[in-house]
Amino acid sequence: MPNLQSVLDEIAHDMASASERGAVARYIPELAKVDPARFGLAVLTEDGTLHTAGDADEPFSIQSVSKVFTLTLALGQVGDILWNRVGREPSGNPFNSIVQLEYEHGIPRNPLINAGALVVTDVLLSGYKPREAIGLILSFMRGLADDDSVFIDEKVARSEEETGFGNRALANYMKAFGNIRHAVEWTTGVYFHQCAIAMSCRQLAVAASFLAGEGKHLLTGNRIVSRERARRINAVMLTCGHYDGSGDFAFRVGIPGKSGVGGGIMAVVPGKASIAVWSPGLNKVGNSLLGSLALERLAKAMDWSIFAP
Structure with missing residues (x-):
């Protein structure tokens, strides 16, 4: 070897x-x-x-790598009931595509595309205010990294907030089907911050x-x-x-x-x-x-x- x-x-x-x-x-100015x-x-x-x-x-900025960790948290919170709201199949489409949501009635194809990750984040908001949910995610990441210096890059989070129209569109579309259950600004706000975690x-x-x-x-x-x-x-x-x-x-x-x-x-x-x-x-x-x-x-x-x- x-x-x-x-x-x-x-x-x-x-x-x-x-x-x-x-x-x-x-398309995210800070990443550019x-x-x-x-x-x-x-x-x-x-x-x-x-x-x-x-x-x-x-x-x-770990961006969508964070989706694996929020998925882990959500499964710990609600178990396999999560799969009633998000699928487990490859999408075959770009990560920010809205196309399949129309055909599949607001159920994202999997939790690792943006639409699916937004649903997972919405699940994590149950019982929490946005700031508390963000704190929960950051605390989980620090514990797993065994390092309290893991942080959220506020400039990246702000950059995502200012340019995240596509993600808001995904969340609004799923809310029309009842698959986003909190205020869209709450769900997308937490999502933008989890993506801005720096490691x-x-x-x-x-x-x-x-x-x-x-x-x-x-x-x-x-x-x-x-x-x-x-x-x-x-x-x-x-x-x-x-x-x-x-x-x-x-x-x-x-x-x-x-x-x-x-x-x-x-x-x-x-x-x-x-x-x-x-x-x-x-x-x-x-x-x-x-x-x-x-x-x-x-x-x-x-x-x-x-x-x-």
């Missing part, structure tokens, strides 16, 4: 010199300011050893570790979810975690993962490792271009595909 740190160093070196880096997300030359990678293995390379300690690759790899450890956190040993729930969340990530690029990611990389338009990708190798990679430039479907390539190389070098014999 190759030396993991050597593999990470080689990948980071090659990615730093790559000429084609994708394009940063420009991020330097596309940045690249970070972190891997936490099952024995609790953390390996890093590149800009692994630089905080970035480093190191923190994100640690936070994701419970999904690699069959529900148990690889560092603290705490059980976060049951084994069955961890497997189901991983299944949703594998089939839906990269929007309409999910099939290609499963084909090329072969592990569950979730991307965000901030350029981050969180991935897990069940029983072996949790991974976070960050490169701000995106490919044509909104996933980190170099992050995807780095994960493909890492999975191949370490023989980490879940489809490996």
Whole structure:
């Protein structure tokens, strides 16, 4: 088996010199300011050893990666009743598409596209005011990262508030079907703030570790979810975690993962490792271009595909 740190160093070196880096997300003004030359990678293995390379300690906006954690919280809050309001199938459409909602009567295809994540956020609001729900999500993230320095980037949150017309449209459309049950401004406000959570690759790899450890956190040993729930969340990530690029990611990389338009990708190798990679430039479907390539190389070098014999 190759030396993991050597593999990470080689990948980071090659990615730093790559000429084609994708394009940063420009529809959120604060994200448009991020330097596309940045690249970070972190891997936490099952024995609790953390390996890093590149800009692994630089905080970035995790954006849609947050959807996995709010899904985990919502399932803990209401259990499988959640699936009455959101599906579990790949969308085959862009992450912000409104098209399927009309045909499917306001039920989003899965919880990892924007419409589905808005429903999950709406579930989390039950019994809470928006500020309390935001605090709940941030506290959960800090606990999973084992690091109280995880924060919400208020500039990014404000930038999302000012430009989030599409997400408000999704929420309003679902409210017309009764699938958003709180005020649209409450639900979208919490959603914008969860997407604005800033974390480093190191923190994100640690936070994701419970999904690699069959529900148990690889560092603290705490059980976060049951084994069955961890497997189901991983299944949703594998089939839906990269929007309409999910099939290609499963084909090329072969592990569950979730991307965000901030350029981050969180991935897990069940029983072996949790991974976070960050490169701000995106490919044509909104996933980190170099992050995807780095994960493909890492999975191949370490023989980490879940489809490996």
